[in-house]
Amino acid sequence: xxxxxxYTPEELRETAEAIRSATLPKSITPEMVGGTLLGxxxxxxxxxxxxxxxxxxxxRLTARSGxxxxxxxxxxxxxxxxxxxxxxxxxxxxDSLAGLMTNVQNxxxxxxxxxxxxxxxxxxSGDVVTLKSKLHNKGAGxxxxxxxxxxxxxxxxxxxQGGVMTRAQVKKLSLLDKVLFELTGIGDxxxxxxxxxxxxxxxxxxxxxxxxxxxxxxxxxxxxxxxxATCAFDKSSLAEIAHIDTxxxxxxxxxxxxxxxxxxxxxxxxxxxxxxxxVFEQSGIEVVPALDFSKCTTTGWGMFGGCRxxxxxxxLDFSKCxxxxxxxxxxxxxxxxxxFVEPKVAWNGKCLFMDCAKLPAVPEVDLSLxxxxxxxxxxxxxxxxxxxxxTGNCTNFHCSFRFDYKLERLECVDAAKVRYLNSTxxxxxxxxxxxxxxxxxxxxxxxxxxxxxxxxxxxxxxxNRQSLVDSLLTYSFDRAAAGYAPxxxxxxxxxxxxxxxxxIAAITAKGFTLTSY
Amino acid sequence: xxTTQYTTTVLTAAEGHKLTQAGEVDILARTITPxxxxxxxxxxxxxxxxxxxEADALRAEIEAAAEREQSQAKVYAxxxx
Numbered sequence: 001x002x003x004x005x006x007y008t009p010e011e012l013r014e015t016a017e018a019i020r021s022a023t024l025p026k027s028i029t030p031e032m033v034g035g036t037l038l039g040x041x042x043x044x045x046x047x048x049x050x051x052x053x054x055x056x057x058x059x060r061l062t063a064r065s066g067x068x069x070x071x072x073x074x075x076x077x078x079x080x081x082x083x084x085x086x087x088x089x090x091x092x093x094x095d096s097l098a099g100l101m102t103n104v105q106n107x108x109x110x111x112x113x114x115x116x117x118x119x120x121x122x123x124x125s126g127d128v129v130t131l132k133s134k135l136h137n138k139g140a141g142x143x144x145x146x147x148x149x150x151x152x153x154x155x156x157x158x159x160x161q162g163g164v165m166t167r168a169q170v171k172k173l174s175l176l177d178k179v180l181f182e183l184t185g186i187g188d189x190x191x192x193x194x195x196x197x198x199x200x201x202x203x204x205x206x207x208x209x210x211x212x213x214x215x216x217x218x219x220x221x222x223x224x225x226x227x228x229a230t231c232a233f234d235k236s237s238l239a240e241i242a243h244i245d246t247x248x249x250x251x252x253x254x255x256x257x258x259x260x261x262x263x264x265x266x267x268x269x270x271x272x273x274x275x276x277x278x279v280f281e282q283s284g285i286e287v288v289p290a291l292d293f294s295k296c297t298t299t300g301w302g303m304f305g306g307c308r309x310x311x312x313x314x315x316l317d318f319s320k321c322x323x324x325x326x327x328x329x330x331x332x333x334x335x336x337x338x339x340f341v342e343p344k345v346a347w348n349g350k351c352l353f354m355d356c357a358k359l360p361a362v363p364e365v366d367l368s369l370x371x372x373x374x375x376x377x378x379x380x381x382x383x384x385x386x387x388x389x390x391t392g393n394c395t396n397f398h399c400s401f402r403f404d405y406k407l408e409r410l411e412c413v414d415a416a417k418v419r420y421l422n423s424t425x426x427x428x429x430x431x432x433x434x435x436x437x438x439x440x441x442x443x444x445x446x447x448x449x450x451x452x453x454x455x456x457x458x459x460x461x462x463x464n465r466q467s468l469v470d471s472l473l474t475y476s477f478d479r480a481a482a483g484y485a486p487x488x489x490x491x492x493x494x495x496x497x498x499x500x501x502x503x504i505a506a507i508t509a510k511g512f513t514l515t516s517y
Numbered sequence: 518x519x520t521t522q523y524t525t526t527v528l529t530a531a532e533g534h535k536l537t538q539a540g541e542v543d544i545l546a547r548t549i550t551p552x553x554x555x556x557x558x559x560x561x562x563x564x565x566x567x568x569x570x571e572a573d574a575l576r577a578e579i580e581a582a583a584e585r586e587q588s589q590a591k592v593y594a595x596x597x598x
């Protein structure tokens with residue numbers, strides 16, 4: 001098992017250097033590899049660029065004994081997909097090169113630790129660009145012994161062997177860079193070292209790269225046995241993670257917590273994850289694909305809390321998750337939330353969307369099993385309307401809708417089980433229509449500053465005024481009849497003035513004391 | 518014809534004064550008001566008069582407590598090192 005203590009980049013770096021110096025002088029030169037692959041691209045010619053407007057290009061590299069194949073899936077703007085492919089047949093004398101590429105196929109493509117990694121790069125000078133390629137052979141140096149002479153028999157490869165290319169060729173070859181990066185996720189020395197030193201038997205990545213300020217890319221290594229990724233990249237400089245196998249993962253707490261450079265992740269498999277606290281909290285994440293946390297039975301607490309650059313989130317499945325506090329707290333760039341699969345158990349939604357200052361509307365969330373909503377919709381400064389919220393099981397409305405300065409209409413909330421009504425609508429100065437059901441039902445309810453600053457309640461129309469009367473009188477609980485202690489509501493003077501003497505008298509008769517600011 | 522009669526007790530603070538709860542309450546639950554329409558189950562004994570200066574001091578306390586509470590609302594997790 002590899003953990004943070006076992007992982008020593010310095011040692012791996014030395015190993016990598018030793019391997020490189022041992023293998024590069026051997027008969028396969030970097031130029032051979034680069035030249036051969038360039039030959040394949042040359043065979044493809046201008047097919048890709050001549051195929052019209054392209055939406056995306058998916059390259060695939062395949063090697064078998066005797067030939068190398070590069071195929072491209074070309075997705076066009078109209079949605080149709082073309083495939084282009086080219087082969088280079090390798091003479092028998094170059095079987096060892098084919099063997100090398102087979103290793104790429106079998107061990108890189110299939111995400112197993114490879115022994116060979118090619119790393120092409122370019123040096124530009126005027127209109128001539130020289131192709132170079134590093135060849136990292138890790139531990140199997142004696143397996144490949146092709147000679148320059150035998151490679152020289154490759155007709156297409158020899159044309160460019162030696163590495164002189166035009167800019168047009170470089171453009172094509174840049175595709176190859178993408179191929180290798182997509183296959184391996186290796187983008188720099190650090191990721192190469194991770195790749196080289198990875199043990200596929202690892203079951204825990206807990207704290208492995210915590211506070212690591214060197215890591216940028218996490219390559220496509222075999223993580224199929226990893227069950228614990230707690231704090232795996234916590235506070236690290238990770239910027240990109242390959243689509244690794246996370247299907248065995250059960251713990252992802254703080255996995256990408258406070259990774260400022262991480263902008264997105266591939267659709268990682270969290271379907272067996274049972275605990276996912278603060279997975280992305282305060283990270284630089286901007287776009288999140290759909291993620292399955294359907295087996296997360298404990299908590300998704302703080303998952304995106306403080307992700308101030310988060311703009312887009314795919315559908316999230318929290319069907320068994322009892323704690324979703326701070327889920328999107330302070331996601332101040334978030335402009336929309338795809339409705340997530342709500343818990344089918346009692347759950348905590350404290351600070352759920354707190355201070356999502358760019359959300360234009362409250363996302364459609366079924367709150368019927370939610371028991372805590374303190375601060376949940378606080379600071380939604382662009383929201384003007386909120387529909388009916390099924391809050392019948394909620395016990396806490398503390399500051400729930402506070403500082404929603406533009407909120408004009410809240411269709412209906414149910415306070416049947418709410419004990420804490422403190423500052424619930426504080427400073428919602430535009431709120432004209434507000435209907436609350438079952439106010440005062442809980443015997444020891446608290447209601448300080450519930451309506452402080454709610455100056456417009458009941459203004460503008462009789463319908464708005466009726467919502468005021470309905471909330472305090474028609475649909476409120478009769479505390480006096482139940483023998484409960486009085487509950488005081490403090491209203492802005494203009495709101496109190498919208499109630500008739502008879503209405504005030506009837507409200508007080510139900511056990512509510514009314515005061516003004 | 519149905520006739521309903523309500524009796525409402527209204528407390529109004531004297532000039533230069535405000536009303537507040539007579540008993541000890543949490544600072545954030547303290548009401549400072551010029552006028553109170555008492556619930557049928559409430560009593561004038563539950564309220565007392567304070568001067569405007571006392572009211573201003575209490576308001577300052579309330580604001581400070583509210584700010585403290587607000588700052589505590591946004592709590593980010595700290596990983597146990």
